[in-house]
Amino acid sequence: MKTLTEKEKQELWNAVCKEFPDDAVMQEVHFARWIHHEMLKNSPDSEKIEFYRQAGAKYPAGSHK
Numbered sequence: 001m002k003t004l005t006e007k008e009k010q011e012l013w014n015a016v017c018k019e020f021p022d023d024a025v026m027q028e029v030h031f032a033r034w035i036h037h038e039m040l041k042n043s044p045d046s047e048k049i050e051f052y053r054q055a056g057a058k059y060p061a062g063s064h065k
Helices: 006-019 024-040 045-058
Strands: none
Touching: 006 024, 024 045
């Protein structure tokens, strides 16, 4: 799994803000999606599945309430 630099993260954030200039929620959602995509894009499927499995265990559905 790739670790993104602060510069890479900032470039992603800038792109997301351009795409959704008036919607902070969509900016956050798409930023997270792009971060995960960039971190995992060269990883095997098994590593991607494990990444999301661990994230799901850490933050189960409904845990934000």
